[in-house]
């Protein structure tokens with residue numbers, strides 16, 4: 506089967522409760538999405554996998570949860586107030602508002618073309634700052650400029666301004682990292698493609714602090730490890746490629762950036778378009794951020810780097826007696842784009858013996874929203890129903906389990922396949938005699954008879970074996 510396109514995933518998501526259009530009953534809100542009963546579980550499982558992998562399984566990373574709204578000065582000294590903007594153009598022919606850097610260029614004259622109508626009749630680009638503005642307290646920003654604040658456009662700055670807090674309280678030595686998961690907000694000019702580009706999204710960011718000399722090697726090893734982690738979530742290595750961002754396009758803080766690209770748009774291949782777009786980026790942010798948030802005087806003239814900060818965010822190495830600003834390697838991955846890639850890679854179709862096409866979402870069991878569905882074969886038989894419900898409640902504290910009796914068994918299996926539930930447990934008439942149940946495997950559709958007494962141990966073992 507060829508790779509599904511995003512529309513296939515949109516339709517499955519809405520049909521089954523993974524993702525719904527936000528504010529839908531009021532006409533929606535340009536590319537905003539709500540995560541439904543299954544989507545919230547999948548997103549949480551992705552975040553849990555990332556957190557376990559970095560914060561619990563490694564020995565060199567601490568966690569953090571910083572505020573979404575910070576003092577405006579954070580965004581002044583990070584450079585976001587001045588530079589976090591996209592070049593905006595309007596099409597004079599169809600009035601579409603577009604991001605110049607995302608438009609196709611006509612190779613004959615080097616002019617950008619409207620992605621809506623193909624016209625080259627575009628306005629001059631102007632910078633549009635992507636930060637969402639808000640006010641803190643009762644004043645309006647017009648009356649009192651000090652009331653102006655922003656919703657964070659990345660989680661990273663919350664980590665930099667807490668560097669010293671974490672360093673002092675954890676007694677860490679370089680190299681070490683701080684990891685954070687949280688919402689970020691960007692007033693994107695052209696949001697779209699489902700959850701790929703939205704104005705409110707979630708990031709999983711790691712800032713890994715090290716000596717400048719160690720930064721290049723750490724960059725390479727973290728990139729490899731991240732790709733491996735993503736592949737462990739079930740994303741095929743064929744669907745990745747690495748884009749080395751050219752020097753001229755690097756952000757002001759970056760000495761090197763690689764974007765890890767995923768094949769989000771397979772259908773574009775037919776028209777010669779670009780199948781790939783970014784799922785995560787990794788940057789060598791040098792010592793830019795810690796330095797620019799530091800009050801410490803620099804240079805012979807003692808000129809202050811930052812007259813507003815009250816702290817020096819440098820690092821003192823007691824073994825060498827050196828004081829310096831650590832370099833930072835930052836792998837930054839989007840929860841929502843990972844969610845989408847995981848869904849796309851897990852999506853398969855299979856024809857049953859009646860010739861009907863069934864969707865099977867082959868999610869890694871660790872990520873599956875529901876691990877086990879307990880299904881009674883006869884919903885009017887009280888003994889079968891009560892045994893099924895009892896099994897559901899016994900399994901629930903150990904693994905996410907649901908009970909469903911709202912259809913015939915074929916329909917119930919199909920429903921669970923479509924949402925990626927790895928195991929169905931069926932309770933039938935025989936179960937009342939032999940105290941055993943049937944376990945059906947999502948991917949092979951094979952069935953096995955297992956005694957009720959060993960059910961939990963059996964399922965735990967199967968789930969553990971296939972854990973990411």
Ligand code: ATP
Pocket residue numbers: 659691693700701702703704705706707708783784785786837838839840841842843
């Ligand atoms: P793009 O070039 O697609 O705008 P970016 O390079 O600005 O992305 P980063 O600032 O590197 O993105 O953010 C890190 C990660 O956060 C991205 O790789 C992506 O997974 C996620 N991300 C960024 N912007 C959005 C968005 N508007 N919607 C959803 N996810 C996003």
